[in-house]
Amino acid sequence: MTSARIVVTGADGFVGQRLCARLEREGWDVHKVVRRSSTNAPSSTSSIISDLTEFSDWPTLLDGARAVVHLAAMTHSGGLRGGAALERYRSLNVDVSGNLARAAQACGVSKFVYMSSIKVNGESSRTADGRMHAFSPSDVPAPIDNYGRTKWEAEKKLDSILAGSSTQLTILRPPLIFGPGQKANIQRLMRAVAREATLPFGGLENRRSYIYVDNLAAAVALALRGHDLTARTYTLADVTLSTPELILAMAKALGVPVSMAGLPRFVYRGLELLPGIGPKISRLTGDLAVDSSAAIELLGWRSEVEFEAALAVTAAWLRQEPA
Numbered sequence: 667m668t669s670a671r672i673v674v675t676g677a678d679g680f681v682g683q684r685l686c687a688r689l690e691r692e693g694w695d696v697h698k699v700v701r702r703s704s705t706n707a708p709s710s711t712s713s714i715i716s717d718l719t720e721f722s723d724w725p726t727l728l729d730g731a732r733a734v735v736h737l738a739a740m741t742h743s744g745g746l747r748g749g750a751a752l753e754r755y756r757s758l759n760v761d762v763s764g765n766l767a768r769a770a771q772a773c774g775v776s777k778f779v780y781m782s783s784i785k786v787n788g789e790s791s792r793t794a795d796g797r798m799h800a801f802s803p804s805d806v807p808a809p810i811d812n813y814g815r816t817k818w819e820a821e822k823k824l825d826s827i828l829a830g831s832s833t834q835l836t837i838l839r840p841p842l843i844f845g846p847g848q849k850a851n852i853q854r855l856m857r858a859v860a861r862e863a864t865l866p867f868g869g870l871e872n873r874r875s876y877i878y879v880d881n882l883a884a885a886v887a888l889a890l891r892g893h894d895l896t897a898r899t900y901t902l903a904d905v906t907l908s909t910p911e912l913i914l915a916m917a918k919a920l921g922v923p924v925s926m927a928g929l930p931r932f933v934y935r936g937l938e939l940l941p942g943i944g945p946k947i948s949r950l951t952g953d954l955a956v957d958s959s960a961a962i963e964l965l966g967w968r969s970e971v972e973f974e975a976a977l978a979v980t981a982a983w984l985r986q987e988p989a
Contacts, residue, residue: 669693669695670694670732672732672733672735672890673734673735674734674737675718675737675766677698677712680879684846684879685882689890692887699718699738700712701716702714718758718762719761719762724765724766724768724769725769728775729773731770731773731775733890734770735779735890736763736780736781739758739759739817740754740755740759740813740816741813742813743812752816759817759820760819760823764823764827767823767824767833767835770828771827776834777834778824779836779837779838779889780824780835780836781886782820782837782838783839784801784840784875784956785809786818786821786839787801787807787808787809787839788809790953791873800875800956801955802901802956803900803901824837828897829897836892836900837897838885838886839901840877840902841956842875842877843878843879844878844976844980845880852876853984855912855913856920856980860920864927865924866926866928867913868910868926869910870908870909872909872951872952873908873955874912875903875904875955876904876907876912877904878969878973880971880976881969884967884970888965892965894964900958900961900964901958903956916977918974918977919980920981920984920985934947938952
């Protein structure tokens with residue numbers, strides 16, 4: 667157990683809430699950086715910063731901190747388009763990360779854990795000749811959207827600032843994260859399964875990786891306890907399976923029957939090209955597999971909660987949440 671002070675940005679987010687709860691159980695003195703006032707964890711101190719791009723007093727906030735976990739990020743465009751969207755992504759994902767890293771180095775922070783994304787590697791792990799290649803830290807990054815590109819830019823900036831310093835940098839690149847509090851595609855899919863809707867994914871043989879939020883929190887905790895001063899990047903996931911397999915597992919967790927209709931592959935490909943909904947479709951029909959071997963071998967990470975148990979907990983949460 668430790669009473670060392672740790673600063674967590676994005677502490678009021680999906681991952682942040684579960685991570686902070688874990689760190690508090692482990693004895694850390696958690697200081698939360700949040701966007702709005704919350705009574706979620708009265709045992710923790712917090713700083714309310716509605717816009718990190720306008721905040722500059724990181725040295726004061728980090729004074730006395732042993733570690734930083736940087737979760738805060740812009741994940742969606744929020745209606746912005748073109749250059750305005752990219753500028754906002756860069757401002758929050760890249761510039762804020764750099765400012766925080768410089769302050770961490772100046773304040774003698776020992777550990778800096780950065781939550782990146784597998785989207786840095788790319789959007790599809792199937793090669794041009796049809797082979798499956800699970801993404802790993804050794805791959806040449808190939809992000810294709812503003813979020814992925816700015817996450818990669820942030821990684822490079824952090825490495826440049828912290829290289830050779832006494833602040834150890836650890837970068838985590840998870841795939842889609844699920845669990846209580848999940849949002850977006852994974853919640854919509856689970857709700858569709860709960861409604862016993864007929865889903866058009868039968869026959870798909872794609873491969874996609876997923877990670878349970880508490881298992882990702884476990885990886886952060888390991889990075890904070892590690893002693894290797896070499897900056898390391900890890901890709902990590904709990905499970906890799908097809909979308910039909912995911913749907914069947916969801917149905918089992920929810921205790922409902924499931925019905926799936928198959929479509930020809932060219933239909934899926936056509937849907938993936940449609941403006942607006944195309945990327946959402948491809949996240950269910952395409953391939954994005956992750957290689958966790960480096961995290962297992964070097965970080966000592968394992969999934970603490972098995973996939974079926976994690977889905978059961980998520981299903982129980984979903985039943986209590988209004989649609």
